[in-house]
Amino acid sequence: MATATAAGAEKNYLNEKSGLWSWLTTLDHKRIGILYMISVMIFFAIGGTFAMLIRWELFSAGKNIMDAKLYNQAMTFHGAIMVFMVIIPGIPAFLGNFFLPMQLGAKDVAFPRVNLMSWYCLIIGAAVAFFSLFYNGADTGWTFYTPYSINTQNGTVLLVTGAFIIGFSSILTGLNFIVTTHKLRAPGMSFWRMPLFIWALYSTALLQVLATPVLGITLLLLTAERLLGVGIFDPKLGGDPVLFQHFFWFYSHPAVYIMILPAFGVVSELIATFSRKTIFGYKAIALSSVGIAIVSFFVWGHHMFVSGQSQVAGIIFSFLTMLVGVPTAIKVFNWVATLYRGSVRFDSPMLFALGFLFLFTIGGVTGIMLATVGVDVHFHDTYFVVAHFHYVMVGGTLMAIMGGIYYWFPKMFGKMVNEFWARISFVLIFIGFNVTFFPQFILGAMGMPRRYFDYLVEYESLNRISSVGAWTIGVGFLIGLSVMVHGWLRGKPAGPNPWGGKTLEWQTASPPPHENFHVQPVVTAGPYEYR
Amino acid sequence: MPYPATDIAHGVDTLYEFLLIASFISCVLVIGGLILFAMKYRRRSEGEKTPYISHNTTLEFLWSFIPFVIFMVVFVWGWVIFHQFRSMPENALEITVEAQKWDWTFVYKNGRRTTGEFYVPVNEPVKLVMTSKDVLHSFFVPAFRNKQDVIPGRYTTYWFKANTEGNFQVFCTEYCGDKHSAMLAKVHVVSREKFDEWLGNEPYKGLSLVEIGKQIHQVRCSVCHTVDGAKNVGPSFAGLWGREEKLQNGEAVKVDENYVRESIVNPAAKVVSGFPAGVMPTFAGQLTEQELSGMIEFLKSLKK
Numbered sequence: 001m002a003t004a005t006a007a008g009a010e011k012n013y014l015n016e017k018s019g020l021w022s023w024l025t026t027l028d029h030k031r032i033g034i035l036y037m038i039s040v041m042i043f044f045a046i047g048g049t050f051a052m053l054i055r056w057e058l059f060s061a062g063k064n065i066m067d068a069k070l071y072n073q074a075m076t077f078h079g080a081i082m083v084f085m086v087i088i089p090g091i092p093a094f095l096g097n098f099f100l101p102m103q104l105g106a107k108d109v110a111f112p113r114v115n116l117m118s119w120y121c122l123i124i125g126a127a128v129a130f131f132s133l134f135y136n137g138a139d140t141g142w143t144f145y146t147p148y149s150i151n152t153q154n155g156t157v158l159l160v161t162g163a164f165i166i167g168f169s170s171i172l173t174g175l176n177f178i179v180t181t182h183k184l185r186a187p188g189m190s191f192w193r194m195p196l197f198i199w200a201l202y203s204t205a206l207l208q209v210l211a212t213p214v215l216g217i218t219l220l221l222l223t224a225e226r227l228l229g230v231g232i233f234d235p236k237l238g239g240d241p242v243l244f245q246h247f248f249w250f251y252s253h254p255a256v257y258i259m260i261l262p263a264f265g266v267v268s269e270l271i272a273t274f275s276r277k278t279i280f281g282y283k284a285i286a287l288s289s290v291g292i293a294i295v296s297f298f299v300w301g302h303h304m305f306v307s308g309q310s311q312v313a314g315i316i317f318s319f320l321t322m323l324v325g326v327p328t329a330i331k332v333f334n335w336v337a338t339l340y341r342g343s344v345r346f347d348s349p350m351l352f353a354l355g356f357l358f359l360f361t362i363g364g365v366t367g368i369m370l371a372t373v374g375v376d377v378h379f380h381d382t383y384f385v386v387a388h389f390h391y392v393m394v395g396g397t398l399m400a401i402m403g404g405i406y407y408w409f410p411k412m413f414g415k416m417v418n419e420f421w422a423r424i425s426f427v428l429i430f431i432g433f434n435v436t437f438f439p440q441f442i443l444g445a446m447g448m449p450r451r452y453f454d455y456l457v458e459y460e461s462l463n464r465i466s467s468v469g470a471w472t473i474g475v476g477f478l479i480g481l482s483v484m485v486h487g488w489l490r491g492k493p494a495g496p497n498p499w500g501g502k503t504l505e506w507q508t509a510s511p512p513p514h515e516n517f518h519v520q521p522v523v524t525a526g527p528y529e530y531r
Numbered sequence: 532m533p534y535p536a537t538d539i540a541h542g543v544d545t546l547y548e549f550l551l552i553a554s555f556i557s558c559v560l561v562i563g564g565l566i567l568f569a570m571k572y573r574r575r576s577e578g579e580k581t582p583y584i585s586h587n588t589t590l591e592f593l594w595s596f597i598p599f600v601i602f603m604v605v606f607v608w609g610w611v612i613f614h615q616f617r618s619m620p621e622n623a624l625e626i627t628v629e630a631q632k633w634d635w636t637f638v639y640k641n642g643r644r645t646t647g648e649f650y651v652p653v654n655e656p657v658k659l660v661m662t663s664k665d666v667l668h669s670f671f672v673p674a675f676r677n678k679q680d681v682i683p684g685r686y687t688t689y690w691f692k693a694n695t696e697g698n699f700q701v702f703c704t705e706y707c708g709d710k711h712s713a714m715l716a717k718v719h720v721v722s723r724e725k726f727d728e729w730l731g732n733e734p735y736k737g738l739s740l741v742e743i744g745k746q747i748h749q750v751r752c753s754v755c756h757t758v759d760g761a762k763n764v765g766p767s768f769a770g771l772w773g774r775e776e777k778l779q780n781g782e783a784v785k786v787d788e789n790y791v792r793e794s795i796v797n798p799a800a801k802v803v804s805g806f807p808a809g810v811m812p813t814f815a816g817q818l819t820e821q822e823l824s825g826m827i828e829f830l831k832s833l834k835k
Binding site for chain 2: 141275307308319333341365373374377378449453454530
């Protein structure tokens with residue numbers, strides 16, 4: 001830091017203390033955010049490697065590089081890692097940890113020690129889950145459907161236990177965010193002056209606290225059944241396998257919104273900043289987050305239209321699912337309307353936000369197709385579903401994470417990334433993504449079932465296209481990673497507010513000092529006052 | 532979409548086309564608006580002023596209400612089709628379906644059993660009463676646009692009235708383990724006369740025992756047991772007959788008539804070392820004496 005600028009020479013959260021131990025015991029929400037960033041990136045690399053191997057195996061019909069046993073494990077670990085260790089903690093625990101207190105004008109989260117503990121829950125849970133690889137892995141898919149998961153002979157119990165422990169990480173982070181939002185807002189920061197990222201995190205936190213315990217209990221019951229032979233889900237012991245699906249989706253459907261709501265928040269920030277315009281329909285966006293959170297508790301049955309649940313239940317769940325579509329559509333329209341007569345710049349974060357809108361819209365309309373029960377009977381458990389949720393989870397959440405990282409990178413590290421290569425990474429990911437997953441809609445409509453190690457030859461050409469696309473995405477992410485590492489080592493100094501943002505995190509130095517603000521900020525207006 | 536082989540499948544396709552068109556129009560509106568605004572209002576100089584537009588109640592009401600109406604239309608439309616899928620017809624031809632890892636067996640009222648394929652008459656309603664012997668499976672015929680999970684410990688039902696003769700693919704669409712993607716079957720839709728002829732036929736008329744065994748192997752065993760010596764889920768049948776096999780408990784056993792019979796009806800009794808126990812399901816009660824003898828003769832024929 002010999003040539004550092006005046007701002008860089010100051011004490012900040014990165015250089016205030018040094019040494020690995022100071023990081024592992026830190027109570028600073030920013031440092032914990034960075035810990036999450038590193039761990040989530042490592043998990044993403046592992047889960048992504050599994051994805052690449054899966055697409056390699058599916059490149060041609062028949063066996064290519066692995067047998068069915070190994071394929072089913074790769075498929076299981078890809079799903080479990082990406083869901084439990086990447087997408088769920090991705091935005092809230094990493095970007096949220098770092099920026100929720102800053103956007104609220106607070107010094108830290110309400111319970112810094114609990115915050116650190118939640119990171120350790122993630123790490124310990126992940127370690128337990130990976131340990132299952134030494135016990136023949138697990139081959140149940142990330143959904144652990146019974147009775148298969150009860151009878152299969154391998155490390156499933158360890159993977160389930162890992163997911164159980166990671167659940168606590170999620171619950172504790174959610175709890176922390178709820179209390180922080182209620183108690184630690186800066187003077188003048190009323191609920192209607194909170195940035196939309198906070199509204200999104202707040203809605204997510206409600207879901208995390210209310211829904212995750214259900215998953216915990218379900219996984220505990222599953223473990224009890226496997227280890228102690230208590231008959232809950234296995235019909236051989238008098239249990240009901242469909243009950244497991246109800247329990248599982250009662251968590252895992254809200255979990256879908258745990259994954260996507262924070263992304264909505266990030267995109268709201270990006271669109272406002274890079275259009276330099278107040279967000280259109282602030283209250284509608286804020287309340288639609290809460291609305292989605294509430295309705296999402298009542299739609300779990302749309303995963304089970306053909307599971308053997310009653311016809312009446314199927315129809316009710318179809319109706320409720322349609323209702324979730326309305327607030328989601330409102331958000332998309334609001335973002336597009338914000339661009340109208342704005343002053344739009346195409347920096348890499350904004351490219352990811354626009355990419356998000358593009359892909360999420362496709363994910364959204366195909367979601368309506370799947371909610372239409374008569375059509376879903378055909379699409380259920382085919383590649384159509386695979387394509388749909390990748391459009392939402394990858395095209396939505398991962399695009400938002402990437403956009404969020406590029407947006408806040410200058411704030412986190414006080415340096416700019418190389419804009420040219422950041423845009424290249426966007427182009428590769430965006431094109432690769434469509435090449436990978438659009439053919440899967442067609443495959444699904446043709447009837448190709450998911451979780452298939454092998455497929456009929458008529459599906460081969462589209463699978464080949466899909467595999468090539470997957471590798472393109474892989475290259476895009478590798479470039480993105482290099483851009484970040486390069487920015488961290490060699491980036492040009494950023495200054496406190498390179499994008500002209502209006503929210504509070506841009507009112508302090510980059511990187512921020514230990515307790516975020518030298519002077520307690522006082523809020524006198526809304527979050528996006530561009531006038 | 533594959534060829535629609537039932538009237539309901541046509542209905543599904545019509546709804547699907549409506550959804551496609553509606554989706555395409557909304558994507559063009561949203562993404563088109565996005566690109567238009569982003570290009571038209573791109574930043575030309577730093578420090579540009581933008582208008583302060585906080586909201587517009589009429590517009591917001593419209594873009595909440597119009598999607599809501601469209602969603603309700605497709606919801607009701609989907610409901611109608613779902614109701615057709617799930618309303619079982621009276622007087623249908625009933626076939627019992629037994630699913631197990633990793634094949635489908637179809638049992639007719641007259642006792643005729645068939646695995647891996649089954650026959651139904653064209654233009655007549657057929658009702659499947661399905662159950663599973665082990666884990667969850669799901670019965671899916673893309674040409675009928677319908678699927679239904681098959682659950683151990685209870686029955687689920689599925690019906691169709693095929694309007695076209697032909698052979699249609701059956702998939703298992705609920706993940707069930709190593710050979711999930713090989714758990715396939717065919718439904719042959721044929722004329723009533725051909726169906727009656729097939730149903731009344733002795734299944735193995737004019738076949739020798741070896742040929743019977745070979746046929747059984749193809750539909751029931753070949754997923755796990757090869758005949759070319761390659762190791763799969765289970766041991767290969769090539770050269771198996773008469774060999775000394777080492778068991779998991781350290782004992783050895785000679786592959787003879789009694790061992791083969793026991794391994795088919797009670798596979799857990801003597802598991803060859805190097806292969807996991809509990810993978811092979813029992814076939815007790817599913818093969819007739821004639822078929823068991825056929826299997827034994829078939830194994831003999833593979834002796835080197």
